[in-house]
Amino acid sequence: MENMNEELIERIDVLDDICNEKIAAFDKDWFGTGKNNCPPEDCMKNYQEYCDKREAACGDSLVELKKLELQLRMTKEPILSDIPDYGDVMSLYNFIGSCESGGFINSDGFGRYVKDGKETDIEIYPSDVKNGNLREEFTTIVWYNK
Secondary structure (H helix, E strand, O other), rough: OOHHHHHHHHHHHHHHHHHHHHHHHHHHHHHHHHOOOOOOHHHHHHHHHHHHHHHHOOOOOOOOOHHHHHHHHHHHOOEEOOOOOOEEEHHHHHHHHHHHHOOOOOHHEEEEEEEEEOOOEEOOHHHHHOOOOOOOOOEEEEEEOO
């Protein structure tokens, strides 16, 4: 499993570099158009357009990157560290309920699983609940709101 995860990490790094290059080129073009200097009533519309087009700029590389990152999060062995004071610790059950009710969405923040009173390096997102991508061997998470 460790070799597989090492290969995943290498491929993720390559795809991340590809996406970063494409996004940098997109940002340079987008911000060169002046669309970011908009009247307040148009800014949100322009921002949503920016986000949609920025993500699309990565194309298939981003699709593969997201799949591989999920695969890694679902299989990796956790590295443990102390839980910082600024995270909200809750049961996985309560996190699932908050996600299902719309209380947490991906743009709100992210969580990390907790094991033996320590934070893991494995992230969990509200969309993981919707898509059934949960590491149920963990019963607690720490939530980081943006």
